Amino acid sequence: MPSEGSLWFDSHCHIQEDPDPASTLALGIANGLGGAVLVGTTLATTQLALEVAEELRLEFRDFSLVTTGGIHPHDATEALKGDYEKFEKVVRTSSREILKGIGECGLDYFYDYSDHGSQREIFIRQIELANSTSLPLVIHTRDAWDDTFAILADHADTKLVFHCFTGGPEELDKCLEFDSVVSFSGIVTFKKSQENAAAAKKCPLSRLLVETDSPYLTPVPFRGQRNLPQYVKLVGEFIADLKGIDYESVADATFANTIRAFGI
Numbered sequence: 001m002p003s004e005g006s007l008w009f010d011s012h013c014h015i016q017e018d019p020d021p022a023s024t025l026a027l028g029i030a031n032g033l034g035g036a037v038l039v040g041t042t043l044a045t046t047q048l049a050l051e052v053a054e055e056l057r058l059e060f061r062d063f064s065l066v067t068t069g070g071i072h073p074h075d076a077t078e079a080l081k082g083d084y085e086k087f088e089k090v091v092r093t094s095s096r097e098i099l100k101g102i103g104e105c106g107l108d109y110f111y112d113y114s115d116h117g118s119q120r121e122i123f124i125r126q127i128e129l130a131n132s133t134s135l136p137l138v139i140h141t142r143d144a145w146d147d148t149f150a151i152l153a154d155h156a157d158t159k160l161v162f163h164c165f166t167g168g169p170e171e172l173d174k175c176l177e178f179d180s181v182v183s184f185s186g187i188v189t190f191k192k193s194q195e196n197a198a199a200a201k202k203c204p205l206s207r208l209l210v211e212t213d214s215p216y217l218t219p220v221p222f223r224g225q226r227n228l229p230q231y232v233k234l235v236g237e238f239i240a241d242l243k244g245i246d247y248e249s250v251a252d253a254t255f256a257n258t259i260r261a262f263g264i
């Protein structure tokens with residue numbers, strides 16, 4: 001059943017870095033996209049997200065467009081050399097109408113672009129920033145579940161968005177023990193992602209978000225091409241098929257969950 005009529009919310013993308021974000025968004029809107037969160041990963045991309053969102057919110061008035069500010073674990077070592085303080089100032093002085101979350105932040109022991117000590121420090125500082133600004137925290141974690149859960153357990157008050165969830169049912173259960181929502185990406189559509197698909201099937205509709213992480217992680221059948229926010233519906237429809245429910249239910253639930261999670 002097509003999802004005509006229902007709109008999709010891309011809870012995580014990076015189109016502020018596109019050469020022409022306005023065209024990307026216009027194309028999305030023509031293809032059933034009703035909202036997007038532009039996610040910062042450095043001081044520069046956080047500032048860029050704010051600038052792009054401020055401009056495009058005037059152009060696309062019926063579209064829900066917000067941002068987050070974050071320092072990615074890849075950039076933790078670099079950020080500790082001085083950008084972190086500037087980043088925090090940008091977040092604290094930005095419009096609360098536009099900036100709606102802290103992150104993406106977390107731990108990435110797969111690429112290990114920053115040493116683990118710096119990653120943990122930058123992660124913890126952003127958890128504290130999220131709490132002191134009452135904003136939700138967008139988490140990136142790769143090959144680091146144990147440390148991620150241990151750090152989060154020490155900060156139990158934080159509202160969490162597990163972005164680009166790559167785990168299986170076991171990790172899902174642990175995520176759901178927190179005050180959290182869990183966001184699935186195009187990874188769920190990949191053939192080798194059986195465990196991730198099992199988690200998506202299991203995830204309660206009330207805790208589920210969908211995202212593209214565009215321009216990365218293009219879902220089937222467009223793998224190899226540039227990812228676009230409008231492909232979020234391919235992720236959502238795939239999950240609807242896994243759950244054996246109609247597309248509208250997933251579109252409507254994930255849309256409402258994103259609005260609620262980010263306080264939009």
Ligand SMILES: [Zn+2]
Pocket residue numbers: 012013014039104213
């Ligand atoms: Zn991302």
